[in-house]
């Protein structure tokens with residue numbers, strides 16, 4: 263998503279000598295990798311689109327993953343950047359040598375460039391849970407982000423571990439197909455009720471005729487999202503977060519009939535502390551006669567199923583690990599070496615960081631899109647990447663104009679940004695008393711802790727005094 267956008271924007275800015283390296287044989291990132299049944303985006307379609315490429319053909323208010331994948335492929339083709347992608351080129355090493363970046367690929371080839379833009383995504387390394395006996399299971403077992411479509415599901419006993427966004431979508435999509443569905447819940451989740459109506463043919467025709475109608479929807483949804491959610495995350499006391507919590511509570515109360523099941527599904531923390539889950543049909547799915555919610559902790563996996571700590575064996579044919587991702591990888595496992603041999607892996611030993619989520623001291627002319635501690639849980643990552651790219655371009659212009667040859671955040675700016683960010687992160691909703699993938703090893707949220715309006719303001723113009731230009 264962000265690499266395609268960067269290529270389009272580079273061309274617009276008059277850069278023609280660039281290459282996109284892609285490890286896979288297809289573009290699409292998240293939307294290529296995640297093909298599990300029910301996959302959809304929980305950001306409304308007209309907001310989860312590039313600002314410069316509205317799409318009148320979105321079928322629903324929230325798009326299914328396959329439509330999003332097709333959209334990125336179509337945009338890349340239409341803007342003529344698909345030909346700039348070199349596929350099956352996994353970058354294994356980037357090193358800043360003699361004022362330029364040497365980029366090495368797994369196939370032994372290499373390239374040299376003046377700048378590197380890492381558009382390498384956030385959640386792309388599946389986390390396999392450390393559960394005893396996982397390899398002993400005799401049925402099919404795979405991670406939600408590595409769905410094995412060859413495995414038949416109809417009439418079989420399906421187990422799903424995890425209750426994050428992926429699991430909730432999988433359960434809702436599959437409960438009717440399988441004979442039995444067992445959901446292993448370690449932590450209950452708040453579910454925000456959202457409807458997902460289809461766009462009518464008349465609406466789509468109107469969007470084709472009047473693209474400004476899509477721009478209007480985008481602007482409205484964007485404002486509502488920022489004011490009703492993204493800005494509020496920074497303030498635990500905000501009335502918006504209270505309203506979200508109340509809506510989730512009402513959803514639980516009114517949707518789940520059996521009081522015992524309702525209590526099992528009731529989280530003991532504030533809504534939006536963990537990533538808020540949007541679903542119109544999860545509660546309905548988990549109440550179906552063939553669905554079972556298991557809240558007993560998992561003891562181990564055995565040949566025929568999952569044994570919980572109460573000694574019970576839950577027999578299964580297929581086990582899905584919807585257990586999330588290794589969230590601190592970013593550009594890694596690529597070996598990135600900056601000035602004087604400084605290795606990113608070494609300086610990120612305690613956890614990844616970047617000034618404004620974009621630049622790292624001593625890594626000149628190296629910029630990240632959706633890098634560490636950005637607004638990853640706050641807003642549409644497409645908008646985030648577009649704003650970040652506009653910022654990066656202004657830094658690149660410093661070099662292009664001859665003002666300097668190398669630019670990266672100064673160590674002092676990095677330190678004060680990170681200190682301020684960590685302090686602010688303590689009063690966000692993510693710090694309000696739950697565990698989640700937003701928290702680092704010290705329990706500090708790894709995210710942009712201020713309002714989204716502040717992010718937009720910061721991205722409009724780099725504070726050049728915070729950069730070291732040589």
Ligand code: NAP
Pocket residue numbers: 302303304305385391392393406423424425426427428429431446447448449537560584585586587697698699
């Ligand atoms: P996730 O939110 O990290 O959820 C992982 C789930 O697995 C959690 O319920 C976790 O329980 C559970 N888990 C992990 N290890 C376990 C273990 N050893 N035993 C039992 N349970 C275990 O992962 P995800 O659902 O793939 O979602 C990741 C992120 O991707 C989301 O937060 C969201 O940002 C994005 N996403 C978005 C969409 C969308 O737009 N609709 C869809 C999918 C994903 P605990 O809560 O107890 O840790």
